[in-house]
Amino acid sequence: MIKQLHALPPVGLGLIPELEAPFMKDPASLKYGQKLPEFEKAKGPPSNAIFEIKEIEEGSKFTFPYKDGTRTVQLQRILFRSHGIIGRGTIVVRVVCACTHCVPNQCDWSGKKLVLKLSFPSVSRVPEQAFMDRCKEKAKGEHAWVLNHLPDIYCSFDIPCGERSPQANFKKKFEDKYEMRFLRGSIQDExxxxxxxxxxxxxxxxxxxxxxxxxxxxxxxxxxxxxxxxxxxxxxxxxxxxxxxxxxxxxxxxxxxxxxxxxxxxxxxxxxxxxxxxxxxxxxxxxxxxxxxxxxxxxxxxxxxxxxxxxxxxxxxxxxxxxxxxxxxxxxxxxxxxxxxxxxxxxxxxxxxxxxxxxxxxxxxxxxxxxxxxxxxxxxxxxxxxxxxxxxxxxxxxxxxxxxxxxxxxxxxxxxxxxxxxxxxxxxxxxxxxxxxxxxxxx
Ligand SMILES: [Zn+2]
Missing domain, CATH: 1.10.510.10 (Transferase(Phosphotransferase) domain 1)
Incomplete structure (x- = not known):
């Protein structure tokens, strides 16, 4: 088991998105922090989403939306968690594909070194996959060398926060002054x-x-x-x-x-x-x-x-x-x-x-x-x-x-x-x- 992660950036309130999307209920070991911020007392909207993942157990599974359905990976090791970054918190976990037919020729992720990256950007942020897709379009012919120097993102997904989440409460209270955030994830090459x-x-x-x-x-x-x-x-x-x-x-x-x-x-x-x-x-x-x-x-x-x-x-x-x-x-x-x-x-x-x-x-x-x-x-x-x-x-x-x-x-x-x-x-x-x-x- 990996030790508890401490709360991320030192600014803003302790805001823990309460995720209600059904696919999030699958990874039982991926619990989000329980103590909700006392948003009623807040004088202004938080500038930052601080999230806390209570524990990540090696071997536990994480399911996320993929194309028209879902896909599951097995969590292995936390490689990175952000600190002191303005605007979001990020966590990177080494994962392996957990599909039932995970062998070469049958699964496109078989044998690949994968990481799952999770962050809480504001809803207006362009996903990094969109930037990388544009790079791939342009990196042809004499420009192909640049692909060695850019991340390889296999898929990405966004999970909105539920209606009863503290996020939604902040939004109701502060309206346009509060930027909604969601959970954004991607699977990338390690x-x-x-x-x-x-x-x-x-x-x-x-x-x-x-x-x-x-x-x-x-x-x-x-x-x-x-x-x-x-x-x-x-x-x-x-x-x-x-x-x-x-x-x-x-x-x-x-x-x-x-x-x-x-x-x-x-x-x-x-x-x-x-x-x-x-x-x-x-x-x-x-x-x-x-x-x-x-x-x-x-x-x-x-x-x-x-x-x-x-x-x-x-x-x-x-x-x-x-x-x-x-x-x-x-x-x-x-x-x-x-x-x-x-x-x-x-x-x-x-x-x-x-x-x-x-x-x-x-x-x-x-x-x-x-x-x-x-x-x-x-x-x-x-x-x-x-x-x-x-x-x-x-x-x-x-x-x-x-x-x-x-x-x-x-x-x-x-x-x-x-x-x-x-x-x-x-x-x-x-x-x-x-x-x-x-x-x-x-x-
Ligand atoms: Zn697989």
Whole structure:
């Protein structure tokens, strides 16, 4: 038996959806928390759905809607539960197909490594399968490489909350101020966490894969991920090779639907990794791709300094000169200050642990891009207020080309004297052009 899960994100009320759909009555061992929030006393609608799954027993079954009927899986092991994520709670459990004829050729899930993912998004959220289906449509021919770097979602389902659930009561009481949530689940291909990587070079390739995948998804299906964190960067092992996978598209959005989205919906992500602007109460959005790239910078920084190697925390870290442990417990004001101190320090130096020492160059170069970009932005804002009649332009997506995909690829295509794998003819061509320029310069 797996120990009780503690209540998820530290904000909002303890809201436990009371699920009344008939298929939910089957998994008797999957009990939802009993104590209901005293919603009558609540002064405002909860900003978050906190759910609690009392116990999950290995071997118990879970049945969910599938095509015109239902399908059942057997629960095996909890692999992940979210913490500190704004907007939802997520749980990932390893499962196996529990059909009666589960043998190869008869069952499409036979022999596959599957996970069941459960979360409680608001009803307006696009399911990640919709984003991934669009990616699959576009990932043909020379674009097919990107499928190695995206999750493989076999099916997904939504289960609404019952009429007598606390959810429905909140809705009645607060009407439009309360966003209804439901249980969303999916069955996906199991991926490996970053902790399974064995060398710094493997880590570097995974991070470089993430940049290339993010660029492709932003450019072709036009989707913005919006939640880059260490937990959402996964590894797929295929034919003995390891691929970085940009996972968990629950908070993603269609780029072309960015207009008309409120600031509260723009402020998404996993707190320690969010872009520094997003911690400011004055920030009004929109969420841009450079915010995700800033998050990736923090993922690399925190891994390289908080960990002795990918699977072991550095226990001495809190005694060091740049302690990042507080990033996981402090609020927005603290994080805004700490991140701004890094970005605006011309002399900033990362202090990676020995295993990750070769990341020093990447981190320093990426920080320099942030420094130059935000310095240019500050100058632009000042100039604009001094000369209100002059038409000035500044590319906010890339901090005027100082913090762009181009910069990331240029910095990250090499790691510690080694060329990493660059996928797709687009970037391969760009890099060839660049190398030519460099050779010309050397002549
Ligand atoms: Zn089966």
């Amino acid at each position: 991926l490996q966490p970053l902790s399974t990587l064995e060398t710094a070079l493997e880590c570097a390739q995974v991070f470089y894969d993430i940049v290339q995948c993010h660029h492709w998804v932003h450019t072709y299906p036009r989707i913005l991920h919006r939640d880059i964190s260490d937990g959402n960067i996964m590894v797929r092992v295929k034919d003995g090779k390891k691929y970085g996978v940009l996972n968990d598209w629950d908070l993603a959005m269609w780029l072309d639907e960015r207009e008309g989205i409120s600031t509260s919906q723009f402020r998404t992500g996993t707190r320690p990794y969010m872009a520094h602007e997003q911690h400011s109460p004055d920030w009004e959005g929109p969420h841009r791709y450079r915010h995700d790239m800033e998050s990736l910078f923090y993922v690399i920084l925190l891994l390289a300094t908080l960990f002795s190697n990918p699977c072991e925390k550095d226990h001495e870290h809190s005694k060091k000169r740049q302690p990042y442990t507080k990033w996981f417990t402090q609020g927005d004001e603290f994080l805004y200050d700490k991140k701004a101190l890094i970005i605006f320090d011309f002399l900033w130096q990362p202090i990676p642990n020995q295993f990750f020492s070769a990341f020093h160059q990447w981190l320093k170069s990426l920080q320099r891009c942030l420094y130059v970009g935000f310095t240019a932005y500050k100058y632009f804002v000042e100039l604009q207020s001094d000369t209100p009649n002059q038409v000035l332009s500044f590319n906010d997506d890339t901090l005027d080309d100082h913090f762009s995909y181009d910069k990331f690829v240029l910095i990250m295509h090499r790691f510690s004297e080694e060329d990493l794998a660059t996928h797709g003819s687009e970037w391969q061509g760009k890099l060839r052009g660049l190398q030519k320029d460099e050779d010309e310069r050397k002549k």
